[in-house]
Amino acid sequence: MKTRRIVSIITKEYIHIFRDWRSLIIIILMPILMIILYGYAITFDIKNLTFAVIDDAKTPESRELIRGFTENRFFVLKYMDIKRGEIEPLFKKRFIQMVIVIPKDFSESLISNRVTKVQLLVDAADSNVGTFIYNYSNRVIQLYNEKINFKTPGIVNLKPRILYNPDMKSVNFFVPGLVALILLLISALLTSIAITREKETGTLEQILVSPVHPIEIIGGKVIPYITLGLLNGTIILLFARFLFKVPINGSLFLIAALALLYIFVALSFGLMISASVKTQLVAMLETLMSTVLPTIMLSGLIFPVASMPLPLRIISKAIPATHFLIIIRGIMLKGVGFWELWQHAAALSAIGFVLLFIATKRFKMTLE
Amino acid sequence: METDIAVKASKLSRHFGTFTAVDEISFEVKKGEIFGFLGANGAGKTTAIKMLCGLIKPTSGEAYVAGYNINTDSSMVKKHIGYMSQKFSLYEDLTVKENIEFYGGIYGLSRKEIFEKTKKLLSELHLEKMRDSLTKALPLGWKQRLALSTALLHDPSIIFLDEPTGGVDPISRKNFWRIIYEIANQGKTVFVTTHYMDEAEYCNRLSVMFKGKIIEIGTPTELKNKYNKPSIQDVFIELVTRN
Numbered sequence A: 001m002k003t004r005r006i007v008s009i010i011t012k013e014y015i016h017i018f019r020d021w022r023s024l025i026i027i028i029l030m031p032i033l034m035i036i037l038y039g040y041a042i043t044f045d046i047k048n049l050t051f052a053v054i055d056d057a058k059t060p061e062s063r064e065l066i067r068g069f070t071e072n073r074f075f076v077l078k079y080m081d082i083k084r085g086e087i088e089p090l091f092k093k094r095f096i097q098m099v100i101v102i103p104k105d106f107s108e109s110l111i112s113n114r115v116t117k118v119q120l121l122v123d124a125a126d127s128n129v130g131t132f133i134y135n136y137s138n139r140v141i142q143l144y145n146e147k148i149n150f151k152t153p154g155i156v157n158l159k160p161r162i163l164y165n166p167d168m169k170s171v172n173f174f175v176p177g178l179v180a181l182i183l184l185l186i187s188a189l190l191t192s193i194a195i196t197r198e199k200e201t202g203t204l205e206q207i208l209v210s211p212v213h214p215i216e217i218i219g220g221k222v223i224p225y226i227t228l229g230l231l232n233g234t235i236i237l238l239f240a241r242f243l244f245k246v247p248i249n250g251s252l253f254l255i256a257a258l259a260l261l262y263i264f265v266a267l268s269f270g271l272m273i274s275a276s277v278k279t280q281l282v283a284m285l286e287t288l289m290s291t292v293l294p295t296i297m298l299s300g301l302i303f304p305v306a307s308m309p310l311p312l313r314i315i316s317k318a319i320p321a322t323h324f325l326i327i328i329r330g331i332m333l334k335g336v337g338f339w340e341l342w343q344h345a346a347a348l349s350a351i352g353f354v355l356l357f358i359a360t361k362r363f364k365m366t367l368e
Numbered sequence B: 001m002e003t004d005i006a007v008k009a010s011k012l013s014r015h016f017g018t019f020t021a022v023d024e025i026s027f028e029v030k031k032g033e034i035f036g037f038l039g040a041n042g043a044g045k046t047t048a049i050k051m052l053c054g055l056i057k058p059t060s061g062e063a064y065v066a067g068y069n070i071n072t073d074s075s076m077v078k079k080h081i082g083y084m085s086q087k088f089s090l091y092e093d094l095t096v097k098e099n100i101e102f103y104g105g106i107y108g109l110s111r112k113e114i115f116e117k118t119k120k121l122l123s124e125l126h127l128e129k130m131r132d133s134l135t136k137a138l139p140l141g142w143k144q145r146l147a148l149s150t151a152l153l154h155d156p157s158i159i160f161l162d163e164p165t166g167g168v169d170p171i172s173r174k175n176f177w178r179i180i181y182e183i184a185n186q187g188k189t190v191f192v193t194t195h196y197m198d199e200a201e202y203c204n205r206l207s208v209m210f211k212g213k214i215i216e217i218g219t220p221t222e223l224k225n226k227y228n229k230p231s232i233q234d235v236f237i238e239l240v241t242r243n
Helices: A002-019 A021-041 A060-070 A084-092 A106-112 A127-148 A170-201 A203-208 A214-242 A252-275 A280-298 A310-317 A320-334 A338-364 B045-053 B074-080 B096-106 B111-124 B140-151 B170-185 B197-202 B220-227 B232-242
Strands: A049-055 A075-080 A098-102 A119-122 B005-016 B019-030 B034-039 B060-065 B081-084 B158-162 B189-194 B205-210 B213-218
Touching: A002 A021, A002 A214, A002 B096, A021 A170, A021 A214, A049 A060, A049 A084, A060 A075, A060 A098, A060 A106, A060 A127, A084 A098, A098 A127, A119 A127, A170 A203, A170 A214, A170 A252, A170 A280, A170 A320, A214 A252, A214 A338, A252 A280, A252 A320, A252 A338, A280 A310, A280 A320, A320 A338, B005 B045, B005 B189, B019 B045, B019 B060, B019 B189, B019 B205, B019 B213, B034 B045, B034 B170, B034 B197, B045 B060, B045 B081, B045 B158, B045 B189, B074 B081, B081 B140, B096 B111, B096 B140, B140 B170, B170 B189, B170 B197, B189 B197, B197 B232, B205 B220, B205 B232, B213 B220, B213 B232, B220 B232
Parallel strands: A049 A075, A049 A098, B034 B189, B034 B205, B081 B158, B158 B189
Antiparallel strands: A098 A119, B005 B019, B005 B060, B205 B213
16 A cells, blocks of 8 residues: 555656656756866866066076976966066056065075075965965975085975875865765755645645655655656766766765765755745745755865864764765775765764654644 | 544634634534535635645644544544645646546555546546646646546545635536535535535535634525525625624
């Protein structure tokens, strides 16, 4: 008896999905658009920083130093030998981010004293960019030092080896994060709309006067959208792998299994919202607000959770994306297995069941 | 227990905040009766019917529907009733056949039962040709008859109709009442709300609701004699002006 009812609801839900092919196309295209848009827009990779040089020395040594800065894709020399008074206006107009001032006695001091000074002016209005410029300039100077004087004794030489993302491409960090954001958004939106639509047309009332149990309604609504969610997940991963060239080092099966769990959480979230909301429009807005904002701000998608104040760190633990981000980044970039991730999988299951419980409770409170 | 009472309400009330939508109504409906709830919009008819169907919980009071308490046994109530709202709750993007199959399914009918019922229903409604067209393509009067038929799929002993003829032309309304009589003749109890006075005349027994209360109850003839008026419309106006 029981499965018969769920099967009826599932069948009907599939008919809704496939008959409304325009919406189906949107459901499939929207994640693709989102990943392309966000994938290219959100990036921390810094290149093409423009800078000016005031070279008062004009010696082979000073020219060698400048070459050190221009020889890579990070810095572009834009102005040569500007006046001191022009520095500030150029910074303010954001024409340059850095100025290198080489003093007149650069070469002489270097040869006679073995020590010389170079001034570096950095626009640190954007602190990330500022820090990057400072660090990178240090590295350029270090290389220069090694080049002109490789006999310098007693210097500790740092030989870093960058693990898991050797090119330090931020795409590798963001695109897996987008999988978390998009899956959550789409899945939650779909279910919240699916229920409120029936409230608007009055058909939900017709179902509620039948002996169907709220769990059967919810099961019948969730199962079809799980398959849609999986389809979306597959599409996004294909784009991540082949358009953005993000490596998938871990097990595809593990990704699929845990993505399934995550989709289940997202769908429960959509259900919980739709259970207390009357119209599709409100459901859409509430779902957008309550999935996108916390996910972007608090889940570690962009800003690391570890550097947040304690109350926010605690809140972030209740956000599904926080756990899924660790899972998906771990599997894709580090190739970790289930035993490193089981705590996050457990947390996701817990969140999912709590949401589903609330959704079912709210449904039981019938129509008001 | 075998009684001839299909619905029995005692002091049934429902408040929404400080507003009292239904105020201690008590009545009995006999099996096989066509029982009407007459009242203006906002008189509390829909709230009353939703409580009896288990869609809304009463604030106080109790009611028995088909012998089951609506407060404690609502799932048994739901098995024995059919309900059709003023919105004709069919899925417009499903075909006629798919709608019938869906509603049959959620009442737990077997595949075979659904197949047979669908066939029977479609021929009764002369909808065989429309079987695979989308429900939204049907004229309103047909949609309404289809909605009624789907509400009867699981063979309920009581059927609740909440303003079933709203927005439908007079001829379709007449046809619809013909079907209501057929249903009652099969021994089913029909509980119908309306604000059409001519429809009120068709009921076996009638209760008049005003501001959440039942202010009069009886057969249409009794009411007309009591107030010495030629029609229910006049009785209703008399009652409303008095209160």
